[in-house]
Amino acid sequence: MSTSLSPNVNTLSYLNSHPMESSRLLNSLIEIVQTVENSPSGNPIDEIINIHILRRLLTAIHFRDIQTLKHSRRVGIISVGIGSRLGWEDSELRLIEIASLLHDVGKIGIPDHILHKPGRLSPDEAEYIASHHRVAIEILQATQASQELIQIVAQAHGVKVDTGDSNEKNSSLGARILAVADAFESLTSARSYRPAFDEKSALKILHEQSGKEFDRNIVAALERWLDSHESRGLHDDSAAESAVQANAPTTDSAKANAACFCQLFQYLHLMESLYDAFYLIDEKRRVVIWSMGAAKLFGFPAVDLIGQPWHRSVVTADGPKPDPVEIAFQSAKSNCHTLTLKDIDGNDQEFGVQTVPILDLNQRVVATAELICDGNESKKHRGQFRKLHMAATRDALTGVVNRGELDDKMIQVFNKWNAEPTIPFSIVFLDIDHFKEINDRLSHSVGDRVLIDVARLIQDELYSGEIVSRYGGEEFVILCPETPLETALERAERLRRAIMGTKIAEREDLRVTASFGVAQVEKNDDPESLMKAADKALYEAKNSGRNRTCHRKVSAVQNAPTAEQKKQSDWIHHAEITTCVASSMLHIKLKGYVLDNMAKILDVKEDSLLLQVGASGLLGGWGNKQDRQPVKVRVEIHELPNNEKVSGTRRILLKTITEPIGRPAKKETFHTRASIVVESLRSYLIAD
Structure with a gap:
């Protein structure tokens, strides 16, 4: 995907503001939300994330570290290649491509000595990066990006996001694809402490980790894609350079936007570190950002609140009156109050709340933020306890x-x-x-x-x-x-x-x-x-x-x-089909089955055929309809011994080995689906 940045002249004034001025930074977040609201829809990308916001984020990644953007682009190519081998449709491939491009967007707020460290990160450094990935999710939520995109990006970094869907799976197919693509690209790229692995060695490592770290079906799909001519685009250096340069910040306005994004990430990370929860409300009295701490503290996921009208009852039934948020809007001044909540044992727990007005360049209140902090003094020593534990172990x-x-x-x-x-x-x-x-x-x-x-x-x-x-x-x-x-x-x-x-x-x-x-x-x-x-x-x-x-x-x-091993064998269905058919007709009959069942031929050899029957949904998983219950079927062709040729035909034994693509909820569901597929194939061959 190639995008370029549309200049935003309003951000030129940002160059003259103090880099850590709270109102300027949070006001930039309000401007991002307004960009989403004021942009005309119609581009297919807008269904996933506003295309103007996508351009600004990619430009910020380029501005911060061009190597991160190059890595993300290659991960996108690999992810789309895997998705195509799994039968994904264009809209699904577009989603996984954008998720790949943005999966490391949290890195734009990370300082050089951590981002470019030539070695393994310390536990504190790893947690620092993880917190920036959480900030990235909060910003994507504020832009009202699709929940599918947010889930893939979040799960790629182990960030848990409550979407309000009780049936949601622990790991979407998109996130598993992204995990394999990210690992393969990292393995095949040189690091300061090791050379790059060749593709064969990298695949071997991924296969070794299949079933634990990585989905074995996705690793197999990656291997098939690498064997195809479509994978050549991964090595097209001129196309890569053109795509990356299309997102370079070439104007003062573009550079200002990019710098603003970088500092916004750093500022929100600071908020995450200092406060148990925070949220932002715009002048239309709507929730703009709802931190993960707020979701945990108050029990409401961001998806339920962002873009919705603000009311004090969201955080407490007995809040002060008038609402401190409204006071901040009217007075343009900060105020403080106390919030009392029940802990898990039913005891009262007090939090300090600061309500802060957010001003634009004309000193007009455009939003209000509330910052919530637990007053428990013992929590201030958590970092010291962690360091002591690390020293001891x-x-x-x-x-x-x-x-x-x-x-x-x-x-x-x-x-x-x-x-x-x-x-x-x-x-x-x-x-x-x-x-x-x-x-x-x-x-x-x-x-x-x-x-x-x-x-x-x-x-x-x-x-x-x-x-x-x-x-x-x-x-x-x-x-x-x-x-x-x-x-x-x-x-x-x-x-x-x-x-x-x-x-x-x-x-x-x-x-x-x-x-x-x-x-x-x-x-x-x-x-x-x-x-x-x-x-x-x-x-x-x-x-x-x-x-x-x-x-x-x-x-x-x-x-x-x-x-x-036994657990894996439970998800393999074996069957045999004996048929009497002319050798010249066998492949014609199999081709008829493929066409009529909209199957895909994954591999063909002289004595075997590998098919995919059915296709996954948007984010994988098995549906209720058979065409949304994908399986991989290997058909092995064996000529029976002592087989006399009669009228140009011989008795042929076909051994079928069927495996699910993805994982249905029950083994019985898979074996029923596999039996139906085999019986359908048997009927095409008029078999015994």
Whole structure:
């Protein structure tokens, strides 16, 4: 999507205002809302988000960091490619493209030292970025963007948004597509601490995480799209440059708009940090912005209030009279009062409320904000408690979990395994080879840098719920919940190759390798015996030449299907069709089935055919009608043995393997749908 910015001359005056003046910043939000109201509709994009607001947001991203816009554009191309392979319609593809373009819009308020940090973020930095993503959602809500767009962008960053829909799923198909596209683009792009993965390696990583971090059907759709000629657009550098430059701020007005957006994000983040809740009411006495804190405190989602008339009863039944909001509108002065609410135990809880008038350039009140803060003094120390907790559980040098915290996590995972022993877990021991020589030859400061870089690399290479710990000296332990031995071995090998192939400590004269020992929990294990087993495997790796991975073999009982594997098999429907048809007619009959059932041919081989029957709705999921219950059907063609040819025909066995696209609410619903699809195919082939 290419958009350009329409200059807004009203923002030129912003250049002359103080960058952190509250009224100027919040007034810019009012102007955004007015832009939505005053813009003529008619563009299909307006159904998702006002096109003028979209242009301003993209220009702000370009102004803040052009690399973020380039990343978002590539994610958009990938998301649309995946959606096309899943049978999405034009309106759905437009939605996922816009969601991809805006999924990182919260970054426009983040300072450089965090945005461009050449390494893993600290917990506080990660929370800082997460809070900016929440601010982005609040701004999108204020622009009255579609709920579908807001949900996809929110879920992409784990932000929970109450839309008032009790039937809403935890994760929409659009958000799952965006998660895969975002991860693939990140993996295939170079970072300061690692080179880019090639597409094959990136796909392998995504497949390894399918079923936990990523939807396996979406990863498969991505792989199909990458194999098609349509994916060439991902590598068209000239088209990318043109699309990105179309959103460059080229005028003073455009730059002012962009700067205003950046500072607005920072200001709203400050409001999120300081206050339990805040909201903004325009001069027409309508709610313009309703923070997530307000939704939590008062129990009303933003979707129910934004654009609706304001009334004091929204926040309290016994508020002061006259309404402090009206006083601020009439007097153009701030006022303070106390708000009393009931906590979850039914006790009274007091909040301080400041009502602030928002003035335009002519000193006219155009809106009023209310800022609500809990007066409980103990909450002021939450940040100090978090820092103390981090200090007690993290290794001071590398920032990963320390040995004491690893012991606690191990017990938690072990207890979970004892409750569900069919779901295994594994641990990986890692030891940096010849580390003493590094310290002796290059100094202890270089050795420390090696430890930091290796820890960072390990964290970057792991994509699920693994826990990384510095066990002592140059040893690290990785705890891998719900991970069988085979998968843990693959991850250990990937880490080994990554360490061997990465420049560590920025030294050309240093080649770092590591040895690995892997063990999976077994029937008679306890935490100590499991650690010893992995340590013994590590010892074997070091004694047999280093820079290799060894493991403890799993007993035969552990080779039985895991609960996760059995769970997945419940969503596969197998059937056989025997037919007597001329070889030349088989593909004609199958083609007739495809045309009459509006199916899609996903893959064709000499002895098999892969079809999609049915299509997903706007945000995925299964509907009540069969054409909204999508399945993927693989038809394998087998000629029966001792098959005599009669009148040009032979008996042919067709094996069908049917899987749902998405996940219906009940297994029975899927198997009923699969049976109907197979019986329909059988009737086309006049089969036994």
